[in-house]
Amino acid sequence: MSSNKKYWKSVEELNENSSIVEALQQNEFVEEIPTDEFLGDKESLESSSTTRRDFLKYVGFSTAAASLAACEGPVIKSIPYIVQPTEIVPGVANYYATTIADGYDFASILVKTREGRPIKIENNTDAATNGVANARVNASVLGLYDNLRVKSPMKGGSSISWDTFMSETTTKLKGLNGKPIVFLTQSMPSPSTNKLIAEFKTKYGNVNHVTYDAISESAALDAYQAKYGSRGLANYDFSKAMTIVSVGADFLGDWQGGGFDSAYTKNRVPANGKMSRHIQFESNMSLTGANADKRWPITPSEQKLALAKLYSYVTGVAIPGTLPEALDKAVNAAAKELSAAGSNGVVVSGIQDVNAQTTVLEINEHLRSKAFDPKTTIKTRQGSDKAVTQLVADMKAGKVGAVIMNGVNPLYTLPNAADFKEGLSKTDLSIAFSMKEDETSTECQYIAAAPHSLESWGDYEFKSGHYSMMQPTIRPLFDTKQFQEVLMAWTETSGSYRDYIKSVWTNGILNGSSFNKAVQDGFFVGAKSDNVVENAADATVEEANEEAATVLTGGTAARALASSVKAGGLELSLYTKTGLGDGQQANNPWLQEFPDPITRTSWDNYLTVSKADAKDLGLINKNVANGGLNGSYVDVTVNGVTVPNVPVIIQPGQAKGSVGMAFGYGRKAGLKEEMQTGVNAYPLYQNFNAVQNVSIKKVAGEHEFACIQLHNTLMGRGDIIKETTLEVFNTKDKKHWNSVPQVSLNHIETPVTSPDVDLWDEFDRSVGHHFNLSIDLNACTGCGACVIACHAENNVPVVGKSEVRRSRDMHWLRIDRYYSSEDSFTEDIAKKEGISGLGSSLSEFAELEDPADSPQVVFQPVMCQHCNHAPCETVCPVAATAHGRQGQNHMTYNRCVGTRYCANNCPYKVRRFNWFQYSQNDEFDYFMNDDLGRMVLNPDVTVRSRGVMEKCSMCIQKTQKTILDAKREGREIKDGEFQTACSAACGNGAMVFGDINDKESKVTELKEDDRMYHLLEYIGTKPNVFYQTKVRNTSKA
Template sequence: MSPLKELPTRPDPARRSKLNRRQALGLLASGMASSLAACSKPDEQILPYVRMPERIVPGEPLKFATTLGLAGIGRGVIVTSIDGRPIKVEGNPRHPGSLGATDVFAEAAVLSLYDPDRSRTILHNGAIASREALLGTLTTELSEARGNQGNGLRLLTSRTTSPTLLRQIDMLLQSFPAASWHAYDPTDDENARQGAQLAYGQPLCSVPDFARARVIVTLDADPLGHGPDQMRIGRGFAQRRSDAGAFSRLYCLESTLTLTGAKADERLALRPEAIERLAASLARELGAATGVIELPERERLLLRKISTDLNASKGEALVLAGPLMSKEVHGLVHWINAQLNAPVRLINQIDRTPSGRQAGTLDQLAGDLEAGGVRQLFIVGANPLYDAPADLQFEAKAQKAPFRLHMGEYVDETAVNANWHVPQSHQLETWSDLRASDGTASLVQPLIKPLYGSFGAHELLAWITGKHDAKPYELVRQTWRSEAHGDFEAWWQRALHDGIIAGTGSEAVEAAAMLPPSIAAEAEDKREDDLSLVLRPDPCVWDGSFANSAWLQECPKPLSKQVWGNALALHPDDASHLGLKPGDVVKISAHDRSIEVPVLLEPGSAVGICALNLGGGRQNAGAIGSGIGANAYILRIYDKPWRLVQVSIRRTGREEPILTTQNIVRTPEDVRELHPSYQLGHALPSIAPSDPPSLMPGKPKSGDGHAWAMVIDTSACIGCNACVVSCQAENNVPVVGPEQVAMGRDMHWMRVDVYDHGSANGPQLGFQPVPCMQCEHAPCEPVCPVAASVHDSEGLNAQVYNRCIGTRFCEANCPYKVRRFNFFGYANGEEYGNLGAESYRGQKNPEVTVRARGVMEKCTYCVQRISGARRAAERESRALAPDEVRTACQNACPTRAISFGDLNQPDAEINRRKTDPRHYTLLGHLGTRPRTTYLADVRNPAQSDAEERT
């Protein structure tokens, strides 16, 4: 597809002339040819994941295995491509980082691929330049660098685990011995690295196995939260809690509410210093020679439960510490896990070069820049002028390097301050490789030729070492030639097909934990009027690198349901003390720096702790992400990047509404009715009958033998929103923008409701994904005056778009509120922002109708997938196999909380789930007979001593 308005020019009226028919047809043909060329496959061979016919049929999907990175960690995916257009991402079941699931960031990758705001050409001081001009300048600069062994050359990358890129970095440092390489990721946990150094004498990485953990204790850690390992950990957590006989127990001590805390069986909100004291006391309970620390009564009671459970579950007990914890606590946790024989595998760091080189820090690079020792600065895939801690003053120091080259996907904050900018290819446009958190390597193969004039990081590293004609395809193949035993081409095709390189996982390191480090515990907490600010990655835009994704900006944050921005989360008691209410804009200050941000109440925080997500306040993100939210990096400091103590908050007198798509349900009677929850070993809650007497006709007969239905296990759901974004990608669900969200007009076909079973200051949240219920007695059907809402022969509640006249009677009559109305032509001329750009059309799924203005739309159980599976079975003259049809939300779910199948197939998983004693129907007393039903939430809190005696 041709770029949108690339290099627009203003025509000269004096030279304006009309085209004749021959000229017009010639321009039309050339435009079609250029569009087809841009949407074609790469020149090199890429291998489909499944076997396809010899001749590719236009319109038929092809699937390719590749790898997407987050914070440098690879997660294996399978990308669906139609006519050379990647349109959908799903997980690769063979890859240990994804296990067949996705997260919101992987799902949104196809949207960022077609982003018209991506960088399109090489820039020199903001002006368009050629590749030849850049190579000429590089030749001059690097010849000077070779003269002094690269003494002034510095390379800054984001965190990377790519074996090929790390090999190239080794080669660069061999060519320039005095040069240095630095890596920076704003979400990295340096305390964890230093804690391992304290415990083992070397910076080992730990890979916990939640599937083997019966007792889990998290110390301000969020392993179920968004991050590179969410899919793997979420799967293990749900797997262990699927068996009542081996049901795990999760203790969570945290300062702010997280997804892990929401799923905890026992949770206590504490300030970080209190958590550190409790960690030291726990080590003493397990045999460490630490001093006695006095704890408040509630902490002492919880400590007794934790230590009892840990001692009783050795070999199946696990303790984790988060980034807010000091390096001493991390070292102490390593010692505790060693005493417990915890299900944790220790491996060497996976981001070192083949020769063992470790990247320098951003602080070291800033020092070199300040001292004037940097002549050539290369920044690849990083944006430090936005996300570097403010106290480093990196922007001012970077200006001291005479030659500054930046490579990135966008002309971002760092690019506009560089001498040279090189557009970086998208992950779906280039060859590369990455490692999963356990060290398993997998290949990154392109699904499409670069849409713009971009290059890969491997090409830039090759240019720096003088190899101007190197291709990423050959560079990656060179890395792996030694791994193949025998026929390399056969080995290469197998690696592309499977999506992983077998046998590349890191070997476990046998290391004995040293003596536990001592913790200098404070005598008491801070004063009640002292406030500390906790910073955390955003669950939707992460560190800000996804800020220009409209899908992610409009994806509700799991715990607050906020969209299009971030807010300062305050405990209600702190807000009351400061005289603040939700929506008040405050100025929060620390270390002589301040930002303005609206206030949001969060009952799950510890008193005296406020929280703010990173990733907002971008200035050069693009048409979607610029100017959204507040930039928390302005307050961040390098030594303690995750917490600022003694911050001040002042009212500004302004108000800014917090945009949310829904509210958390806290009314006790509604919570009990809509989201049943019970404790393991106790009686099931009373659940309303799902099929009360009715004057409506009986259950509809299935016309061709199928009866589709869905069951969702609320106990397994971790509220990650992967299903929400997956549904959006699969079904061409539009983005409406912040103005329409403020009017209650969001368009998501799937939402995740949140219910609070806890107390005012101790929330216990449960998640409930809600698609269309596909009611057999659908209230929406009899009220439609044009029969646009009808039942099909397989029991699905279908929506006939070309009949709909937009009365919205069906929406008003739906008790589940799952129908959406197109107030505007969100996909036809009235798109939000730049979403109407021609390039975005490449992402649309041709199997799903793009709805027009004035019609209702809703979940269809991915009827296009049902139809595709039926056609495939007919071609092969066979019946549909049990569980052969999988919906988009089902495939995305990392915990396998969603089951879908045919009720008329006895072997289908959904029939086993419907016989579970926890099975219930949402609003079953209404007699709607929904095909979407649920399994009740289960928690496993520890019994107190008094309960055990009774």
């Protein structure tokens, strides 16, 4: 029976006489579309012979052109997609060798682009120097798509054209009537830029170039200049050292520009029974100290005397002063080890004192250290504290006509920012080349909109004779110009900046080699650049550096260092964190959410305090009901300058009598509200000295931290981290230091690796590829580059501080950090064995969670273990997670219904649940809401939605591409071609990925190594990720 119901879309349909209904019966639209208005006049349109195919082709082009307008590849001419550029194939990545250089971080890199969009940064393993990207360099690609970037030149807060900018600034420069023009720039070891500045000086006369490093290395530069005659830093190659003694130098972090970790780890993996020995004296628990074989927590004042005494014990020159007995013995023992090592020993120091740095140079020369190369100058730091101080004084006195800044933000980073601001107002012309409307640029008369490194041309000489090339990987997204382009316009130099670089390199660097080849490779190794422009880096530096020539040498410097020690009171030691560094990338959510390797907190800086000092000051840390970590607030005061409401972290390993605080936080200008985190430590950086006497006052309130690791020790579970000493490793059988777990089978102790200990029939995995990942705990320094690389490759969302605090962080890869509850993990295990389950008191178990005052530290990267017998797979009711034939545990996102059974059943706790829609959601404004920010997304990886579980995929998109490429090319896959994002990012060789069915592969070799073990092996999950036992060199000379 048919229905008599009548359906309608609007009331008009019920009116049978309606003209609208009659029109819609004949046409799709009520009114005729005026195609003649937007396609041309009516007569030409009617007479046109354009076919439907041609029409659709050009309509398609207009859509493509609109999309591509902001993401053109680095081509010379714009080519529409109707005639497809040969270098851009949809779905195929292009790679460009270039350089990241922001004045703080320097690296030769490869940039992966898709359809003209840079989406990921990778190591340039062919580069002769600085070929490994740290976490900040990996994350810098996100800054390219920051919608808070300055989009055009500005004057007085309003946008202007470049023609207006050039006309007005040129007129003002010429009208200064001889008043000084000062360039205030970041460290720029660039041959072409130095030549341009020299040419500008020739044209305009009274010009001074002041180089300013927000985190100063001026003391080391002054000491080197006094001793060797040129301004630079000594080159250290830790791969040539078997005994390393560091006094306050975080050389695995940002010390002297960083980049030392890959060389350091080469001798940290036991090979042929040998590995280097590392002794660290420091105040804050640093990344370097955490990796040391022996670490001595001492105050900053004790560091000075310890270094002076080390010089005395190595050289035999008497130095006055007395150290505490235990510390004196430790320094004497370190000196004996250095003397025994001879040329295989090296000493480094982070003490910001010219006498301390001179003492280090003297010790290394005395040892004739192979790791110490003073002839090869490092140029990643060029700043002069004296020059900056003099500049501020001159500006306040009205002696400066114009100040032109590039890549610096002194109103944020200078401890006397108020003086600089006053001086800035007294200059006739102030210009800031900046990507942001930051604290400094907003106070200048003009903002010159600067491009990102990935949009720029440039050249650098990080190390004398070692050159790096910067080339654009995308056309500028906004109306920006480089500092060098404007310099060329001011000096009336014709041509492009690229052509200028080519001329400089062709005439003074390449010695007949191909410029295009240098651009393609991203680097060139040749002669030093002195012949490009004589003393270019030094010729324009403030003459205040001449005072460096009076630096003391020999035992005189060590005696002066010892006599400068003024102990007493609490000492503050300022430092930089692995995530934000000096604070340039504070608007980068990847870095804000990146957990600090030591404290495991994100979205914050804080005051690190020892347990003993915290008790004396009444400071606490506590976990609240939801597991979140809370801490006390304090006011921190240095010489009358107070930073209020600083949260406190009680840090194991912090030297008693010292506190630590990180730079890089507390910024406001040019940042989204969510990124305005932490407190600014720069006001405490007085006289550019990272060590200050400090007073602390507890204030009301509790701070809520976003801490992702609530347990700090192994709690006696030695099977998570397996560790031994080099002596035991060399002298005892594997069963003593890496025994296979035993389980009871029919009341018989049976190795868990036995085929009989299995719940399933074994599957033949010898067919095709079978992927494994090896992680070496000796080579892993905890730097976190792998975490950011995974983030970029797999579109991992940022969830924000409040969600991290709820344990909802989404990182597929985490780096667990464990402290020993005793002085060593060996003692940890011994203590565990003395506790007998229910027969012991709760207090004995609680003590296992309390780290030692000077604990050993170990880092362990943990991701999905891709178990062959995965517990997650058996509990999923919809088969959303399943095992592949290549060893990977797969996730089918559109099947997942979010029961989270898999997460409950995972013993490694590596699965991440999307509690919300993190992309295109205004509640989570972390670059995934707007079209510009979403340009960084990898099109090969699905962006997950709310209610879906996700985890490490072992980068299946990369392994499949490798397989298909080899198949198409008709060849076998070579070992090393298979890579995951984390293994490719690890410049230390800690992560090795490959096919264990290839018996010649590196990963197969590592799986057969005696140090190999699986995490929680006794569970029987049979993971495809395995670890190498940690070995410490505790042997003494």
